Amino acid sequence: MLSTNRESPPPAAGRAAMKKELPDQFKDHRHVWVFIELERDQVHPVSFELLGEGRKLADKLGVQLAGVVLGPPGEATWFAIAEAFAYGADLAYLVEAPLLADYRNEPFTKALTDLVTNYKPEILLLGATTLGRDLAGSVATTLLTGLTADCTELDVDADGSLAATRPTFGGSLLCTIYTLNCRPQMATVRPRVMAMPPRGNNKIGRVIQHKVSMIEEEIVTKVLGFLSDGQSATANLAYADVVVAGGLGLGAVENVKLMKKLARTIGADYGCSRPLVQKGWMPADRQIGQTGKTIRPKLYIAAGISGAIQHRVGVEGADLILAINTDPNAPIFDFAHLGVVTDAIRLLPSLTELFTHRLSPHSRDKLAN
Amino acid sequence: MHIVICIKQVPDSAQIRVHPVTNTIMRQGVPTIINPYDLFALEEALQLRDRHGGEVTVLTMGPPMAEDALRKALTYGADRAVLLTDRHFAGSDTLATSFALSRAIAKIGEAFGTPDIVFTGKQTIDGDTAQVGPGIAKRLDLLQLTYVAKIVSVDINGREITVERRSEGGTQTLMSKLPCLITMLEGTNEIRRGSLDDALRAARSQIVKWNAADAGIEDLTKCGLRGSPTVVKRVFAPPERAEKAEQIDTAEKTPRDLAEELIAGIFLRQPALESELAFDGE
Ligand SMILES: Cc1cc2nc3c(=O)[nH]c(=O)nc-3n(C[C@H](O)[C@H](O)[C@H](O)COP(=O)(O)OP(=O)(O)OC[C@H]3O[C@@H](n4cnc5c(N)ncnc54)[C@H](O)[C@@H]3O)c2cc1C
Numbered sequence: 001m002l003s004t005n006r007e008s009p010p011p012a013a014g015r016a017a018m019k020k021e022l023p024d025q026f027k028d029h030r031h032v033w034v035f036i037e038l039e040r041d042q043v044h045p046v047s048f049e050l051l052g053e054g055r056k057l058a059d060k061l062g063v064q065l066a067g068v069v070l071g072p073p074g075e076a077t078w079f080a081i082a083e084a085f086a087y088g089a090d091l092a093y094l095v096e097a098p099l100l101a102d103y104r105n106e107p108f109t110k111a112l113t114d115l116v117t118n119y120k121p122e123i124l125l126l127g128a129t130t131l132g133r134d135l136a137g138s139v140a141t142t143l144l145t146g147l148t149a150d151c152t153e154l155d156v157d158a159d160g161s162l163a164a165t166r167p168t169f170g171g172s173l174l175c176t177i178y179t180l181n182c183r184p185q186m187a188t189v190r191p192r193v194m195a196m197p198p199r200g201n202n203k204i205g206r207v208i209q210h211k212v213s214m215i216e217e218e219i220v221t222k223v224l225g226f227l228s229d230g231q232s233a234t235a236n237l238a239y240a241d242v243v244v245a246g247g248l249g250l251g252a253v254e255n256v257k258l259m260k261k262l263a264r265t266i267g268a269d270y271g272c273s274r275p276l277v278q279k280g281w282m283p284a285d286r287q288i289g290q291t292g293k294t295i296r297p298k299l300y301i302a303a304g305i306s307g308a309i310q311h312r313v314g315v316e317g318a319d320l321i322l323a324i325n326t327d328p329n330a331p332i333f334d335f336a337h338l339g340v341v342t343d344a345i346r347l348l349p350s351l352t353e354l355f356t357h358r359l360s361p362h363s364r365d366k367l368a369n
Numbered sequence: 370m371h372i373v374i375c376i377k378q379v380p381d382s383a384q385i386r387v388h389p390v391t392n393t394i395m396r397q398g399v400p401t402i403i404n405p406y407d408l409f410a411l412e413e414a415l416q417l418r419d420r421h422g423g424e425v426t427v428l429t430m431g432p433p434m435a436e437d438a439l440r441k442a443l444t445y446g447a448d449r450a451v452l453l454t455d456r457h458f459a460g461s462d463t464l465a466t467s468f469a470l471s472r473a474i475a476k477i478g479e480a481f482g483t484p485d486i487v488f489t490g491k492q493t494i495d496g497d498t499a500q501v502g503p504g505i506a507k508r509l510d511l512l513q514l515t516y517v518a519k520i521v522s523v524d525i526n527g528r529e530i531t532v533e534r535r536s537e538g539g540t541q542t543l544m545s546k547l548p549c550l551i552t553m554l555e556g557t558n559e560i561r562r563g564s565l566d567d568a569l570r571a572a573r574s575q576i577v578k579w580n581a582a583d584a585g586i587e588d589l590t591k592c593g594l595r596g597s598p599t600v601v602k603r604v605f606a607p608p609e610r611a612e613k614a615e616q617i618d619t620a621e622k623t624p625r626d627l628a629e630e631l632i633a634g635i636f637l638r639q640p641a642l643e644s645e646l647a648f649d650g651e
Contacts, residue, residue: 037537039536039537039538040538040539042538044537102541103536103541104543105503105512105513105515106512109507129537130515130516130534130535130536130537131536131537133499133500133503133515134503134513134515134516136500136503137463137499137500137501137502137503137504137507138503138504138506138507138513140463140464140500140504141464141467141503141504141507141508142507144464144598145464145598146462146464146597146598146599147463147464147498147500147599148599149463149496149497149498149499149500150497150498163602167497167607168495168496168497168604169380169495170494170495170497171607172386172606173604173605173606173607174604174605174606174607175601175602175603175604175605176601176602176603176604176605177599177600177601177602178599178600178602179598179599180598180599180600181598182598220512220545220546221512221514221543221544221545221546222543222544222545223541223542223543224531224542224543224544225541225542226536226539226540226541226542227539227540227542228538228539229538229539229540241645242642242645242646266646267646268646284555290497291494291497298639298641298642298645299635299639299642309607313607319639320635320638320639321614322631322634322635323614328616332614333613333614333616334609334610334613334614335610335614336614337614337615337638338614338615338617338631338634338635338638339613339614339615339616339617340616340617340619340627340630340631341616341619342619342624342627343624346624347624347627347628347631349624350623350624350625350627350628351628351631351632353625353628354625354628354629354632355632355646358632358643359643359646
């Protein structure tokens with residue numbers, strides 16, 4: 001189906017004037033693809049977030065949305081495909097092979113590049129995860145096409161080009177980037193930057209299977225082992241509903257406990273600003289912000305965090321931001337919803353105590369005894 | 370063993386200011402630093418050299434002033450520095466950058482010995498893409514090991530390398546072959562203070578300066594703006610939030626009073642949260 005958008009007049013002058021007629025070899029590139037990240041039998045939720053965005057782009061272009069699943073033969077890949085349909089994909093491309101069991105750059109690059117060359121998408125989106133970035137860079141270079149990292153907004157312009165907006169200079173500015181004269185137009189998006197779309201009931205769609213033209217013997221890199229971070233750990237921070245975080249305003253490593261205690265009390269996950277990682281008060285995967293995790297909780301409590309732009313970009317998606325800071329002019333009050341100018345070290349224990357009372361009649365009884 | 374490490378001179382982005390009217394970066398007076406992630410990679414390269422012998426060559430692409438970053442790397446103990454500078458490289462995106470750097474690395478191989486390992490930092494703090502490393506690997510047909518937290522072992526004679534690599538939710542141990550390209554994660558080691566000898570040597574060292582032709586690049590259409598499939602169409606400041614945070618009045622209130630008001634404020638705005646927050650015992 002041809003999009004009506006394509007018949008719109010070309011945009012006026014400016015940088016877009018650099019856009020020339022698309023070379024013939026790319027003219028039959030169609031459809032929006034989302035790479036469905038499957039690692040250790042788990043679909044990364046960022047893939048669903050991307051399907052939500054991909055759906056909007058595909059609708060604007062009047063084309064189909066496809067999920068791309070690469071993995072070992074077995075239930076996990078088919079489950080991933082069913083999920084892709086439930087989150088809005090019209091069709092799915094599947095490459096199943098034992099050599100796609102654990103992520104390795106060589107076979108994944110080969111499989112995805114082959115798929116693109118064969119089936120010609122015009123847009124290809126991947127999560128900006130360790131896997132997605134590793135793969136996207138190789139695939140884009142192999143195909144000699146444009147790749148825009150860490151987009152915060154995706155759109156198609158009047159003539160059907162992908163307009164990919166991303167932060168630059170550590171988040172101080174945003175820029176919108178186009179891929180000229182090459183296809184596919186590739187972009188990565190960090191987890192939690194896009195909202196999770198609603199899950200539908202559609203479980204059926206067309207599945208196109210493709211074989212990877214590679215054998216295990218050709219792959220140099222071998223996986224010797226995998227050590228999981230475990231259930232308790234940090235992997236969940238990006239997806240937590242409630243997050244409590246501390247910054248340098250906590251003053252000393254002992255006070256980090258006050259913040260963790262509040263988190264535990266209200267069943268929240270916890271994180272921190274960058275200096276706490278640099279001081280060794282917290283592990284790197286607890287860091288929230290531009291060079292840490294992006295979070296999207298329902299409630300974010302920031303204690304002793306100034307709210308520098310690099311921190312702000314990681315928390316802006318929160319529904320309710322609550323800031324505790326001694327400095328009434330701290331930048332965090334520019335984007336928080338509720339603020340209190342006070343000493344976090346004194347307030348945190350009271351908060352913990354009062355939350356305990358309010359939330360748990362059981363514990364109130366315990367305290368009374 | 371010969372190790373090549375790519376570094377980048379970046380503005381210290383913590384100190385960058387944006388012009389309020391024109392929305393352009395005000396670079397004047399902003400100090401430059403070596404991209405912090407590259408320093409972890411540099412230290413790793415130096416440790417490998419110290420253990421296994423050989424040489425470390427640092428490479429950067431940038432304007433002539435990027436020479437400062439290379440001198441700094443020499444004071445830390447790198448053996449040789451190459452500056453790839455040419456106005457034809459201006460405006461390069463990650464694809465064009467990986468092209469130019471890969472050509473220079475190939476040339477370094479011809480001139481000073483084929484590298485066994487090429488290092489980069491996991492990403493830069495100004496571009497933040499993490500794409501140039503994988504791009505270089507692909508162009509040079511090197512095996513790529515990204516987000517490496519630790520180099521477990523290198524067997525020079527057997528041409529084998531074992532690394533620990535961060536992935537989502539865990540750490541992979543990978544065995545691969547040399548030559549390879551490694552992008553190094555943060556926080557794994559701390560850059561050394563170079564010795565006095567290193568400082569003296571750095572001051573005396575000639576930095577190798579190459580333009581496109583010197584690096585063996587004939588096809589200039591693969592460089593700079595022309596070699597970049599992506600173009601920046603618009604730069605703008607993030608939208609301001611209309612209203613500031615609603616402030617809780619703190620006058621003559623105890624922490625308890627404030628806590629009470631805060632909690633009330635939370636549940637007023639998000640009533641559903643009350644039933645969702647869980648009390649977790651101890
Ligand atoms: C390239 C780059 C990437 C970066 N990435 C990140 C990132 O991902 N995440 C991140 O967080 N930062 C990042 N930063 C760092 C960022 O610029 C800030 O330096 C950092 O966020 C500041 O942390 P902070 O607010 O904890 O500390 P500070 O800026 O020192 O602020 C401490 C705050 O605590 C307040 N305070 C002091 N005492 C108390 C008290 N007793 N009670 C309550 N408040 C108190 C102070 O008023 C102040 O506002 C990055 C920087 C660069 C250059």
